[in-house]
Amino acid sequence: NAGVTQTPKFRVLKTGQSMTLLCAQDMNHEYMYWYRQDPGMGLRLIHYSVGEGTTAKGEVPDGYNVSRLKKQNFLLGLESAAPSQTSVYFCASSYKTGKDGYTFGSGTRLTVV
């Protein structure tokens, strides 16, 4: 019963490097989300997807791209990492109806130096 799995759990990048964060869910959820959380702050929505092949911008989309080629996976990409993108990234998924709310992954701690 894995739920939502995020990889990697930790990563250190140099400024200008690129990377992709992977989120996988095994609950057949239609909706998937990427959030970032900075110290002392709540979660801010980066991008989300309401179904396979769809993506949409959230509150803070600049500097990030996403793809949802398969229903169970949602990828978050950083093309040219900046120190301001140092954060903890959380992926979440939910049913279309919102029943039982979101299920979150355990997070990816990213540091950009």
Place this chain on the structure above:
Amino acid sequence: LAKTTQPISMDSYEGQEVNITCSHNNIATNDYITWYQQFPSQGPRFIIQGYKTKVTNEVASLFIPADRKSSTLSLPRVSLSDTAVYYCLVGDHNTDKLIFGTGTRLQVFP
């Protein structure tokens, strides 16, 4: 998007009942109210969800008045393990993206 307001922090002692109130004046007809709990270094965890009146599950109760402009999460007899940040979210899951506020940091003392 509906915006929520919660107290920044609350303190309690073990065994007490804790009530955390969330204000959401702009709630829309189709919006649900959902509460999450977050421990350090973990993702938020769903606690309870409601639309109106009262909802109760094995861990909490959610009270929603008739005008739905606020809601109260009630945690009965808290323990040290309930120390966490609690978030109130309001939104229409069918069409909307839910926005998290800064949450309420609950500290439970022995």
